Amino acid sequence: MISESQKLSRGRPRSDKAHQAILRAAIKEVSRRGFRALTMDDIAARAGVGKMTVYRRWPNKGAVVMDAFLALIGPETQFPEHPQVIQRIKMQMRLQAKFFSGKYGQLIRTLLGESQFDMELAEAFRDRWLQPRRQMTREILELAVKNQELLRDINYEAAIDLLYGPFYYRLQLGTGAIDQEFADEIFRLAIRALK
Amino acid sequence: MISESQKLSRGRPRSDKAHQAILRAAIKEVSRRGFRALTMDDIAARAGVGKMTVYRRWPNKGAVVMDAFLALIGPETQFPEHPQVIQRIKMQMRLQAKFFSGKYGQLIRTLLGESQFDMELAEAFRDRWLQPRRQMTREILELAVKNQELLRDINYEAAIDLLYGPFYYRLQLGTGAIDQEFADEIFRLAIRALK
Amino acid sequence: MISESQKLSRGRPRSDKAHQAILRAAIKEVSRRGFRALTMDDIAARAGVGKMTVYRRWPNKGAVVMDAFLALIGPETQFPEHPQVIQRIKMQMRLQAKFFSGKYGQLIRTLLGESQFDMELAEAFRDRWLQPRRQMTREILELAVKNQELLRDINYEAAIDLLYGPFYYRLQLGTGAIDQEFADEIFRLAIRALK
Amino acid sequence: MISESQKLSRGRPRSDKAHQAILRAAIKEVSRRGFRALTMDDIAARAGVGKMTVYRRWPNKGAVVMDAFLALIGPETQFPEHPQVIQRIKMQMRLQAKFFSGKYGQLIRTLLGESQFDMELAEAFRDRWLQPRRQMTREILELAVKNQELLRDINYEAAIDLLYGPFYYRLQLGTGAIDQEFADEIFRLAIRALK
DNA sequence: GGCTAAGCGAGACGGTACGTCTAGTCTTGGG
DNA sequence: CCCAAGACTAGACGTACCGTCTCGCTTAGCC
Numbered sequence: 001m002i003s004e005s006q007k008l009s010r011g012r013p014r015s016d017k018a019h020q021a022i023l024r025a026a027i028k029e030v031s032r033r034g035f036r037a038l039t040m041d042d043i044a045a046r047a048g049v050g051k052m053t054v055y056r057r058w059p060n061k062g063a064v065v066m067d068a069f070l071a072l073i074g075p076e077t078q079f080p081e082h083p084q085v086i087q088r089i090k091m092q093m094r095l096q097a098k099f100f101s102g103k104y105g106q107l108i109r110t111l112l113g114e115s116q117f118d119m120e121l122a123e124a125f126r127d128r129w130l131q132p133r134r135q136m137t138r139e140i141l142e143l144a145v146k147n148q149e150l151l152r153d154i155n156y157e158a159a160i161d162l163l164y165g166p167f168y169y170r171l172q173l174g175t176g177a178i179d180q181e182f183a184d185e186i187f188r189l190a191i192r193a194l195k
Numbered sequence: 196m197i198s199e200s201q202k203l204s205r206g207r208p209r210s211d212k213a214h215q216a217i218l219r220a221a222i223k224e225v226s227r228r229g230f231r232a233l234t235m236d237d238i239a240a241r242a243g244v245g246k247m248t249v250y251r252r253w254p255n256k257g258a259v260v261m262d263a264f265l266a267l268i269g270p271e272t273q274f275p276e277h278p279q280v281i282q283r284i285k286m287q288m289r290l291q292a293k294f295f296s297g298k299y300g301q302l303i304r305t306l307l308g309e310s311q312f313d314m315e316l317a318e319a320f321r322d323r324w325l326q327p328r329r330q331m332t333r334e335i336l337e338l339a340v341k342n343q344e345l346l347r348d349i350n351y352e353a354a355i356d357l358l359y360g361p362f363y364y365r366l367q368l369g370t371g372a373i374d375q376e377f378a379d380e381i382f383r384l385a386i387r388a389l390k
Numbered sequence: 391m392i393s394e395s396q397k398l399s400r401g402r403p404r405s406d407k408a409h410q411a412i413l414r415a416a417i418k419e420v421s422r423r424g425f426r427a428l429t430m431d432d433i434a435a436r437a438g439v440g441k442m443t444v445y446r447r448w449p450n451k452g453a454v455v456m457d458a459f460l461a462l463i464g465p466e467t468q469f470p471e472h473p474q475v476i477q478r479i480k481m482q483m484r485l486q487a488k489f490f491s492g493k494y495g496q497l498i499r500t501l502l503g504e505s506q507f508d509m510e511l512a513e514a515f516r517d518r519w520l521q522p523r524r525q526m527t528r529e530i531l532e533l534a535v536k537n538q539e540l541l542r543d544i545n546y547e548a549a550i551d552l553l554y555g556p557f558y559y560r561l562q563l564g565t566g567a568i569d570q571e572f573a574d575e576i577f578r579l580a581i582r583a584l585k
Numbered sequence: 586m587i588s589e590s591q592k593l594s595r596g597r598p599r600s601d602k603a604h605q606a607i608l609r610a611a612i613k614e615v616s617r618r619g620f621r622a623l624t625m626d627d628i629a630a631r632a633g634v635g636k637m638t639v640y641r642r643w644p645n646k647g648a649v650v651m652d653a654f655l656a657l658i659g660p661e662t663q664f665p666e667h668p669q670v671i672q673r674i675k676m677q678m679r680l681q682a683k684f685f686s687g688k689y690g691q692l693i694r695t696l697l698g699e700s701q702f703d704m705e706l707a708e709a710f711r712d713r714w715l716q717p718r719r720q721m722t723r724e725i726l727e728l729a730v731k732n733q734e735l736l737r738d739i740n741y742e743a744a745i746d747l748l749y750g751p752f753y754y755r756l757q758l759g760t761g762a763i764d765q766e767f768a769d770e771i772f773r774l775a776i777r778a779l780k
Numbered sequence: 781g782g783c784t785a786a787g788c789g790a791g792a793c794g795g796t797a798c799g800t801c802t803a804g805t806c807t808t809g810g811g
Numbered sequence: 812c813c814c815a816a817g818a819c820t821a822g823a824c825g826t827a828c829c830g831t832c833t834c835g836c837t838t839a840g841c842c
Contacts, residue, residue: 011791050794116308158380165360185353193388206812245815401786440789503701548770555750575743583778596817635820
């Protein structure tokens with residue numbers, strides 16, 4: 001936790017309005033022009049903000065766009081409820097398929113690509129996007145094991161890689177469509193491997 | 196073949212020495228400084244070559260490095276022979292695990308990352324690196340089906356994604372080690388799904 | 391006088407301590423780093439004062455430094471007494487020579503240079519530094535005329551320019567040393583022209 | 586001398602067209618907007634040139650404008666011919682008065698002001714603008730001495746300071762008009778001191 | 781003794797220019 | 812027509828400073 005002493009900090013407090021404006025501008029501009037063509041000047045200008053205000057908060061455009069992405073669309077792609085627990089995974093995989101092939105698929109590819117050149121970005125992607133979803137998947141798998149829907153003694157990490165690896169593979173390599181059919185087939189195969 | 200028409204071209208022929216020097220320089224520099232920090236000037240200077248000479252042959256640094264990569268390490272990671280055909284996949288997956296976690300893993304990550312911003316690079320990666328390996332895998336799977344080592348009616352594309360997706364996933368996302376244990380586990384699960 | 395109307399102002403009165411601290415900081419920092427490298431942030435920080443407190447009192451760093459300069463060294467370089475009135479000018483020119491070639495010569499150059507870009511600063515320099523000295527010189531010259539030490543019908547403005555122009559010329563252009571010898575020679579020539 | 590070996594230098598030679606365009610742009614823009622408001626981007630844009638091309642040749646805008654000034658108007662303000670040699674100085678002083686009070690007077694003030702903050706600039710001003718004129722003046726004075734128009738044993742440096750100091754003093758301090766009357770009066774007084 | 785207006789230190793704000801860097805192209809003389 | 816060298820245009824980068832604004836907090840004089 002950041003200590004209370006920082007609450008006592010003096011001087012003008014950072015503007016939340018500027019913060020939000022920057023995130024909105026980042027998403028808007030990255031959608032309009034793509035990540036590479038996007039510039040910090042663009043973001044600042046579109047947000048009606050000085051460049052320093054952006055750099056005070058984020059070290060580079062990758063970090064801005066990552067934060068914007070996570071703030072905006074993090075809350076989506078939840079695991080829907082379902083009486084039969086492993087079906088929750090299937091449902092979420094269908095959502096993910098739709099998500100990856102839609103307008104944000106390109107954005108994820110971009111962030112993932114950029115992460116290869118920026119360790120902090122990679123860490124943020126892992127910790128704030130990937131891990132929460134892996135954790136949820138793991139809990140569901142554990143429950144399914146307890147319900148005897150799946151084998152005991154699953155290697156959970158490998159199992160999750162098997163379920164989701166193919167999605168990111170197709171997203172990045174473009175070897176085929178990411179649609180409901182694909183999601184269902186991967187789900188079918190992976191579950192077959194675990195049952 | 197395009198060679199004959201080039202024989203007719205007038206003027207000084209392109210120097211193969213320069214070509215090789217550029218590829219060597221690209222590999223050397225990309226290893227030393229990383230892809231992002233690498234510049235075309237670096238490559239040209241290290242190769243003792245004018246920048247024009249590089250641009251005459253490749254449109255940007257991604258393309259140079261991709262070519263250097265494929266020329267250097269394309270021949271490796273073959274599918275070893277094995278009497279039981281699906282074991283050839285297992286063997287190759289072990290090789291791939293070693294390869295991905297070694298010094299060239301970083302390079303692949305980089306090229307893959309850069310591909311997200313450069314369609315031509317992505318295409319080159321798909322066509323010259325990925326597809327030959329997928330094709331080989333497919334032929335082996337088809338042979339295994341014929342030998343009744345695997346089920347009939349396999350969705351080959353999905354099957355290959357299931358086998359290799361987890362490798363690229365771990366390579367890019369860094370969610371775990373890529374070692375022989377991992378390779379064997381993914382192989383075991385995927386084959387179990389197909390048998 | 392404006393003082394009475396200010397007495398009526400309500401609220402917290404301006405802190406004289408802050409005022410003095412700013413002037414001291416300005417002199418200290420401008421000596422240490424030079425005028426160009428000096429920033430308002432520097433001055434405020436060194437004075438232990440908010441930037442607002444500086445800007446409430448002066449419009450820019452030129453004005454601060456000018457005030458600091460005049461407050462600090464205004465009282466110096468007086469015209470010494472002498473029974474033969476024109477000798478007072480000679481004495482003062484020697485003082486000025488010492489002053490211009492000493493540590494404050496650089497500061498005057500700087501303020502004069504900055505004045506070329508700032509009308510208010512130029513005005514302040516003229517009205518608060520130059521004119522009092524020109525006025526004093528004029529009175530001495532008039533007295534000398536009355537005493538028949540000099541010709542009647544002197545063009546006083548031109549005469550003063552002749553006396554002091556060479557000092558500022560050497561100060562700014564650096565064409566030679568500004569020492570007692572120089573002062574005496576200029577004095578000798580100028581007086582010769584007026585006698 | 587810069588050695589001949591530089592003539593052998595390889596690569597594309599610096600473009601004289603760009604060089605001239607930059608100097609023209611600098612003069613045009615500095616006249617239009619003033620020195621402070623002028624920016625390197627302006628100069629480059631107006632010259633149709635990349636910023637690097639400007640920075641490759643000059644370290645800052647002061648240096649560009651100084652070079653532009655000297656290239657453009659250096660050739661002017663010569664010493665006219667006259668049968669009585671010291672009259673040549675009078676004539677030149679009238680030209681200088683016209684020059685200082687005209688459109689380039691402001692530019693000289695500016696360069697002189699900027700020189701207070703930039704040693705190289707000050708040096709350029711001294712060596713390339715001031716010294717040639719001082720040298721010419723000195724030669725004329727020496728000739729006048731030989732012709733017995735002036736006293737023997739003149740301190741030439743002080744004499745030149747006496748002649749020209751008042752011009753720069755009025756230019757910089759604005760204590761009065763710089764017109765023919767002023768020029769003639771300063772000339773009359775200074776020559777009276779030397780005769 | 782409480783009210784209220786202005787000043788206080790701190791530091792974030794919008795803006796602008798800086799000087800550096802890289803990309804990809806062009807221009808030399810020479811092979 | 813290719814080569815090495817290096818200058819070219821274009822434009823993003825991240826830093827610095829400007830002069831203003833916004834906090835929570837004094838510090839006075841006036842009721």
